[in-house]
């Protein structure tokens with residue numbers, strides 16, 4: 001039961017087409033693994049599982065290459081079997097080559113290191129799952145990003161902050177679960193798309209989790225790290241900035257205090273005695289009531305560097321989050337702009353961070369909205385390592401009850417040109433380190449999995465996790481190709497399934513945007529849990545997330561001329577574009593400007609008419625999703641079919657709630673009627 005849901009994109013469904021199966025079999029009858037490590041062992045295990053499940057044959061394990069077969073090797077073990085240009089390969093890169101001569105048919109998967117072999121193995125299995133021809137493979141692949149990470153917001157009581165797929169697979173009742181198989185399956189899933197780092201606890205480090213760096217729990221962390229290590233994934237922990245006070249018997253966490261510094265140095269040494277390849281610390285400091293260096297009149301470079309010095313002897317790194325803003329704002333105060341906060345705090349510190357500190361920056365300056373500007377911090381700190389943070393868990397994008405496939409959104413962000421070094425300074429080049437030659441860099445995201453049988457609640461939300469991994473490996477992959485390969489592995493090779501599901505996924509972000517908050521203004525959700533419409537839910541609150549709708553107009557004036565000056569944080573080309581009403585793109589209009597409802601968009605309609613139109617359209621399109629899915633009946637197993645159908649129906653219903661609340665709200669505020677006279681409740 002639920003076998004397909006659980007296996008996600010690693011189903012290795014039996015290949016029914018005998019011609020293809022026979023062809024594959026010529027390479028899969030025997031398997032030679034040259035090199036010995038836990039990671040090589042994982043690659044071998046995966047191949048055996050994939051091959052036996054897809055082809056119904058068990059490959060012979062050989063100690064040296066046979067006439068035909070599969071060979072896995074690393075630089076040190078390949079000898080002169082084939083020629084691989086190792087100068088071109090990065091540590092995680094690989095080459096896959098089909099060698100045919102006479103009766104010999106061999107596929108070589110070669111990495112510089114064992115991790116590359118594992119990635120190459122998953123690549124080959126992906127090709128087979130998508131029924132690709134293996135006859136003339138000559139693939140060479142390097143990941144574009146060095147760090148490709150996930151952050152679990154899991155708490156030790158088993159809950160997951162902003163988790164929409166059940167409870168934690170790591171913890172229960174303030175203890176580690178013993179679900180090692182499940183954790184291993186998670187490691188397989190994420191390694192298969194190239195993830196190489198994971199922080200296993202929530203960035204909000206509460207009391208229990210503060211103890212994760214103490215001896216009893218470190219033993220358990222080490223067990224989990226061992227599972228991930230075998231899949232090339234490095235384990236990190238989120239730490240409590242005030243650990244010296246909470247568990248260290250000190251009265252301060254001042255980063256310049258020598259006892260504090262000493263405590264962390266000893267702590268790091270202790271951690272590495274349990275986990276020799278421990279990745280380092282992820283830190284949320286001075287953010288949303290978490291402790292931090294501000295308490296001691298120190299800045300964030302002081303705080304991050306103190307931890308970096310402790311980790312440095314062990315090659316550990318500090319992932320320091322930039323989500324720092326005033327969360328006790330007064331809505332009456334129009335001069336404070338939360339969007340400015342990260343840049344204002346961090347930009348002046350450029351050049352002061354140690355080389356083993358990376359600033360972890362959310363994609364937008366606010367908080368993972370369906371649409372917002374790109375954070376102006378990207379590219380703004382030439383001398384500082386920067387890492388991009390996405391949110392795979394759908395906090396503000398339908399909470400895995402609505403379909404919202406985020407790959408198109410992430411592509412837009414990665415392709416956004418910052419102009420930091422002139423044209424062609426896209427975000428993806430900032431965070432892959434190529435623009436400023438950083439020592440450390442990469443992309444991270446908040447994971448969307450829990451212990452639900454299908455990992456993600458909504459089965460189609462698996463595509464977000466898959467797509468995130470693939471994009472961190474290579475941000476230049478197109479949304480269409482990622483989507484296509486995911487569907488092939490998840491629902492099989494049926495062309496009509498591919499076409500329809502792909503259409504649904506690729507449109508879903510735009511659909512979700514249409515029936516929720518308009519034109520980049522964000523929020524309008526119910527406080528705390530953030531599900532469902534509530535236009536003024538945060539309007540008179542302390543969080544700095546306002547839309548300022550009145551009877552005349554709506555939007556946040558972030559211009560230099562009349563607003564908060566946020567636009568000036570971008571490089572000139574973007575600053576100018578956003579500053580001017582004429583050039584600001586429609587989809588972000590209300591993020592940057594406060595305009596009357598009668599303001600005409602570039603699309604030709606007024607703001608109010610746009611709100612009405614998109615909300616009616618959004619519901620229609622959500623209903624279309626149901627209709628499209630119904631066409632797939634009998635082409636998808638009953639369980640997943642029904643499951644997804646239920647979710648899509650819930651979404652279509654709930655989208656009406658959004659439509660009506662938003663439309664009525666703005667009709668009441670503006671008194672302006674819908675030109676098309678559709679039903680707006682009074």
Ligand code: GCW
Nearest residue numbers: 153161162203204284323367
């Ligand atoms: O937007 C907020 C979320 C919090 C989260 C925080 C963060 C982990 O609502 O739940 O806390 O962002 O990113 O730190």
